[in-house]
Amino acid sequence: MPSSHAPRSGPGRRALLTGGAGAALALALSSGPAAARPSDPARPFGRHGSPSRRPDDRILYVHPGGLGDHTRVQAAVDAADGPGWTLVLAPGTYRETVSVDAARAGMTWIGATGDPRDVVVVYDNAAGTPRPGGGTYGTSGSATTTLRADGFTARGVTFANDFLRTDLPGNPGTQAVALKVTGDRSAFFHCRFLGHQDTLYADSAALS
Template identity: 80%
Template sequence: MPSPSRRALLTASAGALLSLGLAAAPASARPAGPFGRFGSPSARLTERTLYVHPGGLGDHTTVQAAVTAASGSGWTLVLAPGTYRETVAVSPARTDMTWLGAGEDPRDVVVVYDNAAGTTRPDGGTYGTSGSATTTVQADGFTARGITFANDFLRTDLPGNPGTQAVAIKVQGDRSAFFHCRFLGHQDTLYADSMSLAAVARQFFAHCYVEGDVDFVFGRARAVFEHCHFRTLLRPDLAAAPHGFVFAPSTARGNPYGYLATRCRVTSEAPDAFYKLARPWVPSSDTTAWPSLVVRDSVLGPGIDAVAPYANMREAYPWQAQRFAEYRNTGPGAEVTVPENRPQLTPDEAESATRSTYLGDWNLTPVRA
């Protein structure tokens, strides 16, 4: 008989499958094996399910091969525990795709590569920031649960090269959701973006873990982070502060909402006050950008500089001119010591800083911890 913790896991997994719209059999009725509670190729969750196993026990041995085979809409990929060292791209045509990690923990299923912006491509030139992404998702309706997305490039891999941006995942599609996932990198870990300036890409991250150092959550998506843990890393190459910045939104001016972090926490490996909470990114491709960030009801650890939590990326676009605000945050890094350095929402303003306001009519099923 399963232990209480295992029983709770099975129950939560069954509920998660139902919330994702999958017609799955009860976990106890599915075969044991490398795909755990998600069954096996002989007992599929749906007719449009593909199983990925690095040792050849599924339909495909790589994630990209499964994505390529999943032509059209509505496919589910079940990833067996293992490390998938590859780059993966989900094209716009592969809408409503779901990836399920078949491990008991997101650490069990890892999609990782080590390209950086300054890495030389096989055909010459360099990848650039966007091209460095381990995983790129351009399709609408993408969902992932229980997976680690990583870029394990290190600055020492390209000594003296300024192209140290190394993206773990770039998400551009609308209605993109990630539950209990991990995002690992250093600079530019999680690129929450959109397909164009005019496109609104709504994205939802729940109970996720994100780590990095410089601008490690960045882009122009309309993204909500709920119950997420952001971890700032120690930088051995730097002795003085700041070591980096958690958020760097580049919200298009016409988009009323950018990033919202609610009921999250920020911790740090670095010394106290060595990190800024955010800085605005106004890219050369959109000099009219008006970065937007709200952090509310969250716990900010001592790693965040409470005196001056925001900084400029470019002097021409000061952070004070952007849409940055906080509300009811707690912790040493949230202390309001210099009020003009920490814009606060009023209670009336906070009423619209919610998941439902940001995500609109997207019928997103709430996910419990």
């Protein structure tokens, strides 16, 4: 579930990440392949189908404006009961924390345009950020996206943590993880990882 503290405004990379899909799309137009992105605003999932023309029963569509099955990535993850599901993410900035548990093995996330600048999953927890119930998140808990499932694949997605040092003045706990992975055989194609420190945290569920 998303953390309860209110996101804070700030300059620099946070403004670039949270400026909305329109800003990301504008940045990408000059260099991204035009054929890779949906040409019709009414078809935000492009060649990947839609809720009304679903090529596979184990595909879920996420759209921040309500044109998909879900408006939040975590809601789609929760609805994907069991292994082998695919989530197609429409262009947008998804400001939330997301956790994929071990039971959801073989999950795939696809950014609909193929350009990772168009689909951004982002939050701003840091190691020293206070938890609502007391204590702090710590480095592991600061991750915007946590993947515990084996066989996870992502294509064309940005995983980001836009925490700024000014959010916690004087606090040494400034590690801010974009993505923590403990599942085996994870693969990321044409993705971006943006964070403050320990941006990509590759771990293991059990040491061998």
